[in-house]
Amino acid sequence: MIKKIETPYYLIDEKKLLKNLKKIEYVKNFSGTKSVLALKCFSTWSVFDLMSKYMDGTTSSSLYEAKLGYEQFGKETHAFSVAYSPKDIKALKKISDKIIFNSVFQLKMFYKEVEHIDVGLRINPGISYSHFDLADPTRKYSRLGVISIKDIESILDKVNGVMFHYNCENDDFKTFSKMLDKIALKYGEILHKVKWVSLGGGIYFTKDGYPIDKFCEKLKSFSEKYCVQVYLEPGEAAITKSCELVTTVLDIVKNIKDIAIVDASIEAHMLDLLIYRTPAKIDLDTGKHNYIVTGRSCLAGDVFGQYQFKKKLKIGSIIRFADAAGYTMVKKNWFNGIQMPSIVVKRLNGKVEIIKQFLYDDFLSNLS
Numbered sequence: 042m043i044k045k046i047e048t049p050y051y052l053i054d055e056k057k058l059l060k061n062l063k064k065i066e067y068v069k070n071f072s073g074t075k076s077v078l079a080l081k082c083f084s085t086w087s088v089f090d091l092m093s094k095y096m097d098g099t100t101s102s103s104l105y106e107a108k109l110g111y112e113q114f115g116k117e118t119h120a121f122s123v124a125y126s127p128k129d130i131k132a133l134k135k136i137s138d139k140i141i142f143n144s145v146f147q148l149k150m151f152y153k154e155v156e157h158i159d160v161g162l163r164i165n166p167g168i169s170y171s172h173f174d175l176a177d178p179t180r181k182y183s184r185l186g187v188i189s190i191k192d193i194e195s196i197l198d199k200v201n202g203v204m205f206h207y208n209c210e211n212d213d214f215k216t217f218s219k220m221l222d223k224i225a226l227k228y229g230e231i232l233h234k235v236k237w238v239s240l241g242g243g244i245y246f247t248k249d250g251y252p253i254d255k256f257c258e259k260l261k262s263f264s265e266k267y268c269v270q271v272y273l274e275p276g277e278a279a280i281t282k283s284c285e286l287v288t289t290v291l292d293i294v295k296n297i298k299d300i301a302i303v304d305a306s307i308e309a310h311m312l313d314l315l316i317y318r319t320p321a322k323i324d325l326d327t328g329k330h331n332y333i334v335t336g337r338s339c340l341a342g343d344v345f346g347q348y349q350f351k352k353k354l355k356i357g358s359i360i361r362f363a364d365a366a367g368y369t370m371v372k373k374n375w376f377n378g379i380q381m382p383s384i385v386v387k388r389l390n391g392k393v394e395i396i397k398q399f400l401y402d403d404f405l406s407n408l409s
């Protein structure tokens with residue numbers, strides 16, 4: 042049945058998604074930690090009915106994301122923005138359960154309008170785990186969060202929660218744990234004065250082999266020591282390995298190596314990988330037929346990666362890129378006017394639904 046769907050398409054498999062969601066539920070049951078989905082990573086709301094059974098709500102980076110979380114996911118709606126406009130605040134105060142400010146100036150400016158809801162402040166703890174400077178929240182001159190303890194203490198009477206986002210693709214429990222200890226040591230007095238603490242996203246606790254019980258113990262003891270409700274903001278950890286980008290080979294050319302060109306584009310459909318210069322993943326890439334697989338945009342570096350296929354590729358061969366849920370659909374774009382991949386969901390009962398197809402009219406209406 043899936044074979045009949047025209048490529049390119051993103052295929053979200055709810056059974057695979059459920060594997061992550063059950064781990065998120067496990068963490069809640071054994072540590073009391075709530076998880077809110079980071080919509081910046083994944084906003085494909087057709088699977089929110091399933092996700093909202095296991096997660097506690099959403100967190101956002103903008104008014105539109107917050108609105109989407111409020112309307113389509115429900116439960117708790119957390120708002121964060123690097124900088125709010127007065128118009129954002131007017132709308133957000135009606136739909137948010139928690140509103141987290143990035144600076145003391147913004148918090149003071151908007152406090153009167155939002156004092157009836159939970160107000161939080163983002164802190165830059167000065168330590169982080171990231172493989173990429175681009176994504177390192179505490180990089181030199183970072184604008185993400187308040188650094189000065191004096192500044193934080195000056196507005197503590199106005200906030201009842203704090204947020205630290207200091208991990209990025211961190212699958213190493215030991216470094217997570219050590220950094221949390223350092224944060225506890227540095228901000229202990231502040232932590233005793235708030236009711237909730239968000240530890241942000243970027244922790245790969247749903248990965249196979251992650252010591253999830255130790256993770257739960259750590260979160261639980263942190264929460265008990267400071268009498269706080271702990272939140273996590275998983276994006277990638279919630280949806281990892283639940284989606285493929287399915288493409289078809291349109292042409293094979295040669296320039297020293299064999300180059301297969303597919304009917305999609307890394308720049309338009311998996312942009313994050315291009316930004317971070319990491320190849321797309323293909324499962325079962327273990328044969329002896331070597332190809333560079335590229336996109337069909339005019340960008341010279343529109344390259345998915347180099348792979349070893351079991352069978353020789355031919356025109357019409359299907360290539361499925363793995364792990365295609367996070368930071369893909371939210372960043373897809375109409376560069377070169379290339380056919381945008383449809384969004385397809387394989388439901389828990391095995392039924393395959395095409396939930397969104399993009400047509401010329403969508404391209405047309407994207408600009409004017």
Ligand SMILES: Cc1ncc(COP(=O)(O)O)c(C=O)c1O
Nearest residue numbers: 079082206242243274275276277
């Ligand atoms: C504040 C905040 N929370 C959560 C996330 C989600 O991170 P991830 O998708 O790596 O879990 C991010 C990612 O940049 C973030 O900036």
